[in-house]
Amino acid sequence: MDATRLRTYLQQFEPKLWTTLREGYTLQHLRADALAGLTVAIVALPLAMALAIASGTTPEKGLHTAIIAGFLISALGGSRVQIGGPTAAFIPVVFVVIQKFGYGGLVLCTLLAGLMLIAAGLLRLGTLMKYMPQPVITGFTAGIAVSIFSSQVKDALGLQMEEVPAEFVERWSAYARHFATTQPATVAMTVLGLVVIVGLRYWKPKWPGFLLALLVCTAATTVFALPTDTIGSRFGELPTALPAFDFPRIPFERTFELLPSAFTIAFLAGVESLLSAVVADGMTGGRHRSNGELVAQGVANAASALFGGLPATGALARTATNIRAGARSPVSGMLHAGYLLLFMLLLAPLMRYVPLAALAAALLVVAWNMSEYEHFRSTLSAPWGDRIVLLLTFLLTVFFDLTAAIEAGVVVAAFVFMYRVSEAVEIRSGVRTADDDLDEAGARTRDEQQRQRLPRGVEAYQIGGPLFFGAANRLDSLLDQFFEKPKVLVLRMRLVPVIDASGVHALRKLAQRCQREGIVLVLSGLQEQPNRVIAQMGLHGDAGDLHLASDFDRAVQLAQSIVAARG
Template structure:
């Protein structure tokens, strides 16, 4: 079929915000009621989190709320996801802190504005289609590294240490904190530990409750009632009055632009990756599909708007987006209302924040750091082939000890070199065939022949993976399953033509196994080769209770007939 350029109107349809799509489909009072409740729920979650992230970034707490209001509004109004909720996130803490320390707040505004323009350009040039190819070990490595840095930055406020200035570099910071342990404040430690315990207990026994807000409110009441000697927002930021600045452009020189280019690329990269990951999580929870390039454009506009009114970098927040969905959101209006509720709080109830102890916000950020660390995913990838482990550990180590920008660059380059090496090995494996036998045969090798629909019993679907199953194609497995629709009784996955699997491919197969288990679908894998079998077994994916391994498609079809012959 010859290649044809799609008409201009269909190309621009990729940039229509989901808000427009939802309104076109019909939006009634019941939908607004659901979005109202969801928006209020997310605002309650975002309120303490936004202030805590701003303080951890070296800014004032009001900057976090301002960012959540402005960026959150534009991300929901213009984005390509129905349920995305945006605002400041933990991924930016390290970058923002370093930029403010080196270039001042004006430098951060310029870097955020540049990042916003980069994101708009990336969306218009459809780079969002390719961000999904960033390998999992790189994403997990720098996310876990950021988690370590955030946790270490909160030790001072968690313990109430008497130390004027904490060094920015990791090892000097740990040494300085260790030297000041003797100055720990018992009252501050009690408030922080109590807040942490409240969050953990609510998460365990009442997960639907707003754990962060409850912990912060209880800590504030205790500190006020018992007159505990510990820092609060009011004592550290005395006289702070939040407000929106008139949109202004920062001071721009060629030297500043040159110095801030690497930082702006880092902010744009983090915003793009995290927003699309969040949108993909939302898709998996709801069965919807987002528009990745439209989402990037919205992220760019949101970051430009946040910079112009004096806010922080922003992106889609996975936890807040998931909360939005669980609260019953019907569309982007829930995210817009979340921004409206935060604005009302900032204008009406801001004096109440003066009673919030910084130790409680440090406890909130300790939980955020733990969530970001993704310990289970990290340990899971440590069972992957040695190359994936090397990429994971190098990215993690450079994030903690050197610089986030360097870590991303080295991680992506190292993963690319590893991929090229594996592809060369895969070509050797595929070339190792008996050419004479193939030449004299008129048929496809028996186990790779196409399976006709007539051979498949009702409720059985057969899918084929061909070629190396690496990070560049792993996402296609989930997209293929999305198109299937109703979960089948049996899914036959034919892997005879898969010579190798890497960590990202194995993670995609793990997601497939979990998905089949949730829907009661029996998974049969046929003809798996030695390298994929070894990797999947080492990572604990080929559990006999969840996966049936058979040598070829004929045996697989026979097993499928046995399964569907038993009533569901």
């Protein structure tokens, strides 16, 4: 590898923190980051404890994760505003690993996952994770949401039972047997927490709903001496010391048994962090370094495990909060970790009074947000193959485990795609395909002649081939290719024989981004299958900034009228 190629290779791992400091970091930036870091720390404090308890461990381990991993993800990561820490996606797999192998087994799992993430980043697999089929992501995300909801029933109702089974059916059977032990005071605190969180979301969306719900429920429990479980009654006093290096007994002899769970943790950490980074890019207009982000996630997970923490990844909701609070750089995420450390050192004696029902209410809201009900319902109207992948992944996630769900979902999605491609070739039999030799000079001449017909302020791109999950993400960077944003973008789709749910999702994201940037999107020449699927999934034309045209000539006429109307 020559010096230039080596330099190019290493650039993709440069932390965004270094990039920010090299561009110039002012006192004004520090003030903005300090305020954003404090805002997101207030949101993260109750969630970190709630996620740890739901995972089957103690609340301080969630705080240690948010402090150690949150600091490293921001300091070393490839996104300017990513906030890292424990997330709800890990709850099912962490709960099962701790039950079967103890906390030492989880440490080994998290270390292995960290090494997998580092290797994936160094091998430049970050871009490949973007090709995950959307029905698989939607299916296991909804399945995780159901699992989280299921895990919180005991604390939400105050059921008097020793252990909560890991398996879904056995868990609900145990709930049914102990339903008569429901505690009215606990149910009241759960309802109060939900009312505060949901009410503030509608009336005061900028207020920290999770934290205020904890404060209100804690005050009610203390003032009225309600008989409900608290952090102190179940876990005792929280430690008021810095997270310390801890190397518990690790069952290395069971490494091969733990590999599937380690892969699941690595997969979840990689996919969730990159999805969060993509959303952050859409909100800020930046571009993250996917491979550098994976390396940072790997280092953060390894460090979290060795300092008494849990698996960690980029947290979408906290990242969005960070952006809305005015974050300018990774410094906000590093300060968020510092604030959490300060909270833990100063407020630990008071946290013992927090009722577990309030934390359960917070996680019930998190589960609802994760379910992405509208997206799930939209995918159910997709072609039959996507529906099968969605439901298969969802059911396996709920009733079996995430590893089996992901593997089965991806394999079935691959077979569905192969079937679609073969079906498309059969339909187009006798028509020249992309594999045939083309007269490139003649094709370029025709393209140039057609481009000359475009009025000023109009750009046109042509898509050739199936718009499926492996190619859909190419639309993400389409608008970034323009030096001057056009008024109208014509997407020529007459050579797209097949589209799936991921393709429609990519078109919807492109239409939403065009709308934000004041660009009218026109889809021209839709074939029968893409036209039918787009209509089925609710992406309608001739509404707002999205229009459909039967062919390119009509698309050009429509673009001319739009440009003329806009002056």
